[in-house]
Each structure stands twice: as structure tokens, then as C-alpha cells.
Amino acid sequence: MLHFPVLLEESLDFLIQKKDGKYVDCTYGRGGHTQAILSKIDINAHLTSFDKDLEAFNHASLITNKNFNAVHNSFNKLEDTFPKESIDGILYDLGTCSTHFDEGDRGFSFLHDGPLDMRFNTTKGEPLSLWIKKASQKEIMDVLYEYGDEKHAKIISRNILDHRSKNEIKSTIQLANIIEDIYPEKRKKIHPATKSFQAFRIHINNELDELKQSLDQASNILVKNGIIVVISFHSLEDNIVKEFFKPSIRNFPKDIPLNTIEEKDFECIAKKIRPTDNEIALNKRSRSAIMRVFKKI
Numbered sequence: 001m002l003h004f005p006v007l008l009e010e011s012l013d014f015l016i017q018k019k020d021g022k023y024v025d026c027t028y029g030r031g032g033h034t035q036a037i038l039s040k041i042d043i044n045a046h047l048t049s050f051d052k053d054l055e056a057f058n059h060a061s062l063i064t065n066k067n068f069n070a071v072h073n074s075f076n077k078l079e080d081t082f083p084k085e086s087i088d089g090i091l092y093d094l095g096t097c098s099t100h101f102d103e104g105d106r107g108f109s110f111l112h113d114g115p116l117d118m119r120f121n122t123t124k125g126e127p128l129s130l131w132i133k134k135a136s137q138k139e140i141m142d143v144l145y146e147y148g149d150e151k152h153a154k155i156i157s158r159n160i161l162d163h164r165s166k167n168e169i170k171s172t173i174q175l176a177n178i179i180e181d182i183y184p185e186k187r188k189k190i191h192p193a194t195k196s197f198q199a200f201r202i203h204i205n206n207e208l209d210e211l212k213q214s215l216d217q218a219s220n221i222l223v224k225n226g227i228i229v230v231i232s233f234h235s236l237e238d239n240i241v242k243e244f245f246k247p248s249i250r251n252f253p254k255d256i257p258l259n260t261i262e263e264k265d266f267e268c269i270a271k272k273i274r275p276t277d278n279e280i281a282l283n284k285r286s287r288s289a290i291m292r293v294f295k296k297i
């Protein structure tokens with residue numbers, strides 16, 4: 001399956017304010033946004049694209065443009081790569097690529113069988129199968145509630161523990177069946193494992209913490225008048241973005257002296273931009289996308 005870049009024209013119209021600027025694409029994926037940025041910027045401009053997924057990084061490494069480099073790391077390492085106030089525009093197109101679900105081998109899909117992994121970066125951390133092997137019922141339940149809003153978290157987590165005591169849970173279909181077997185509402189529009197798989201993916205990749213850390217760093221490396229564009233695919237991501245840029249969150253805890261706090265002021269220049277009906281008809285995955293754009297002032 002190809003990955004279609006979401007809100008491509010809309011995001012770049014905001015992102016690229018200077019043709020000779022320095023840009024960061026935090027989520028290369030299969031390079032849809034990266035290639036479009038490269039086609040719009042001058043040769044003396046520069047683009048760095050991050051992806052923590054090795055397959056995505058290898059794909060990016062094939063790009064030979066002189067004004068481009070790829071980084072195999074999480075976007076929560078922006079400050080390791082760029083000095084303060086050095087970047088004109090930063091783009092996030094969060095979540096997974098369609099290619100993650102192509103075959104079962106990455107362990108993201110409940111439709112294709114494969115090893116229960118779900119890591120973007122398979123060179124670090126532990127696969128979901130290992131975590132599921134040792135997590136307590138409460139830990140599993142909390143992940144399902146918190147990251148999947150799964151109201152059946154309790155019975156799902158209990159069934160996981162029940163199965164685990166008899167057989168190791170090693171494959172995606174095994175886990176999907178354990179969830180489906182116990183799921184009370186059989187005729188749902190979405191597969192019973194949808195929310196659980198989202199929750200486990202967010203947990204195993206530490207997605208929300210890394211996003212918060214990255215936004216903090218992005219706000220430091222951005223020049224004055226620099227732009228941050230974020231495309232989110234669910235409310236947990238979108239809430240972090242909204243919260244981060246809300247002026248009120250800059251009311252730091254009272255025990256921190258005010259003069260030690262660096263003010264990061266941003267103006268929201270576009271909120272809740274959604275794909276057109278046309279885009280959704282062409283790419284169903286785009287239907288849940290929400291784009292927000294902020295300018296450093």
C-alpha cells in the first residue's frame with residue numbers, strides 16, 4: 001500500500017515562508033511531505049528529515065539532494081541536532097504510515113499475522129510481546145483506558161492474563177483474537193481490537209511523552225516568526241498540541257522563580273484545519289487528520 005501524504009498543499013503553504021530557509025520534517029514516513037518541501041525550496045535552503053523507523057530512514061537515505069539530510073532518531077532529539085533559534089519551519093505528520101500495516105511483519109496490524117512488535121524503532125526498546133509477557137493486569141488495563149479510551153479494558157486485560165498463563169502471546173492475530181473473543185459488542189463498525197492496538201502502539205513507542213518533549217525543543221530551535229505545523233490523527237495527540245501552545249500552560253508551577261523561565265510565545269495562525277471531502281474520498285486515512293499551525297512571536 002502506498003502512503004498518501006495528508007493535507008500536503010495546506011501544510012506546506014503555512015510551513016514554507018522563506019524559499020531559502022532551514023526546515024525540519026520530524027516524520028519522514030515515505031517522504032511525501034519531504035519531497036514536496038524539497039521541490040519548493042531553493043538549493044541554498046536546507047531540509048532535515050527525522051524518522052525513528054529504520055525502514056523510513058533507509059528510504060530517506062536514497063534522496064541525493066545536496067540540501068537534504070536524514071536522521072534516524074526520535075524527534076525528541078531536535079536539540080541534539082540544531083542550535084537554538086536556527087530553524088524556520090518544523091512539520092509533524094504524526095502517527096503511523098500506511099506501510100506499517102502492509103504486511104504483518106512489523107506487528108502493527110490486527111488483520112495480518114506477524115510477530116507482536118509494534119515498535120517504530122526496532123533497534124531500541126522492547127516489542128509488545130515482551131511487555132505483555134510481564135505487565136500486570138492493572139498496567140495493561142491502564143494503557144487500554146488511557147491511550148485507547150477502551151471501555152472494556154478490564155475484561156480485555158483479564159483475558160490477556162488468562163491466555164498468557166497458558167500460552168505465550170507472540171503474534172498479532174493471537175492478541176486480536178483474545179480481544180475479539182471477549183468483546184461484548186460483536187457487531188461494531190470497527191474491529192474490536194482497533195482501540196486496543198492503538199493504545200498498545202502509543203504505549204510501546206512512548207508516543208505522547210516524545211511529542212511533548214519534541215514540541216518543547218521545537219519551540220527552542222525555531223527562529224522568531226518561525227512556523228510549527230502539526231497534523232494529528234487522534235484527540236490524545238491533538239490535546240497535547242493545543243495544551244502546549246495555550247498561553248495558560250506557560251503559567252508554570254509557583255515554586256519555579258519566574259526569571260528562570262524562558263518565555264515561549266506562539267500565535268496560533270490556523271486551528272483545526274481538516275482535509276477536504278475530495279482528499280478524504282481519495283485517502284480514507286486522512287479523515288481523522290487535524291492540522292494546527294503556530295508562529296513564534
Ligand SMILES: C[S@@+](CC[C@H](N)C(=O)[O-])C[C@H]1O[C@@H](n2cnc3c(N)ncnc32)[C@H](O)[C@@H]1O
Pocket residue numbers: 003004005006026027028029030031032033034050051052053056073074075076093094095096097120210211
Ligand atoms: C504519518 S507518517 C509520516 C508520513 C509522511 N509525512 C509522508 O508523507 O510520507 C509518521 C511517521 O512518523 C514516524 N514517527 C513516529 N514517531 C516518531 C518519533 N517520535 N520520532 C521520529 N519519527 C517518528 C513513524 O515512524 C512514521 O514513519
